[in-house]
Amino acid sequence: MPTEPRSPRLAVLIDADNTSAKIADGLFEEIAKIGEASVRRIYGDFSSTRSKAWADVLSKHAIIPQQQFAYTTGKNASDITLVIDAMDLLHSGRFEGFCLVSSDSDFTRLAARIREHGID
Template identity: 95%
Template sequence: MSLAIESRSPRLAVLIDADNTSAKIADGLFEEIAKIGEASVRRIYGDFSSTRMKSWADILAKHAIIPQQQFAYTSGKNASDITLVIDAMDLLHSGRFDGFCLVSSDSDFTRLASRIREHGIDVFGFGEQKTPESFRQACRRFIYTENLLQAASGGQPRPDAAKKPLVEPKEAIPILRKAVEQVVEQLESGDGWVLLGSVGKSLANLAPDFDSRTYGFRKLIDLVRDIGTFDVDHAEGKAPRIKLKSATESKRRSGGRR
């Protein structure tokens, strides 16, 4: 009798810098990580004897996060960062993990992210929009924690999420255009039509922090439709395709909005 072998989700090590991360994102954080793989290790670093860490201390049990206590013996010295880096390297060399989730807005972890990726292991960064570009670019993918803020009940996105995007949708046009042009060149698409899925992969390589939610949309296709720079072909039962509008079409559309 043969037994079916169930494929295992990627095993992830989640390391959280409590000094640079708000506890408010915890629910959204682990929901997002669950889309990537299994959070096998969940550790958080900070001085939990401090009153400002109470918000984290109150939710550690809910998400089975193991606190790594680091007392602040000396002002200006961050023992938590050093401990996180040491643990990350130990976990990396154990060879048991398919990816790391580094949760911080601190650029000090840029070299750590680069070092892990040099071993062929994926790094997923989570931090605020203010996170320096060096850290964002060092990750395979970087998710803004502002996009993870969720309502207390039901895990639904904040009602004002669509009304107040972090960045105006039109700001996505240059990177979307570059991604489409890159795919067209790679596939030598004579008519300019490319699969939206291929554009998404190109975006991930061009800008690790690209996320349609940053522009107020859950899905990439909705963002593309809204900005009006691309033609969209989404026939029923088929994968969506997009194409850059001609200069004449774009000019006509912008003129109609005035």
């Protein structure tokens, strides 16, 4: 008996510092239409007022927070951690797609690099 095709595995990486928590419900509804969000991570300084709103939606959507304190001004440890994790996940070969969630154009090159590897 043929088995049903498996939904594409997706890695969802959210930049909490540049994304509103208000989008969470709609975001995961849309992601469910295209595949399974196998990895759900969010990056930010959750001690800051900008990212605290995400605390209410983390458990509802099974999002794993990656706390990054802002030790210096002008540097964004959250962005760097997100990029490192994305590259690790990309090279694991376990995912058919990535969802990079941010209003920050700094991730444009990361998205291009993921596409260069044949992943959407």
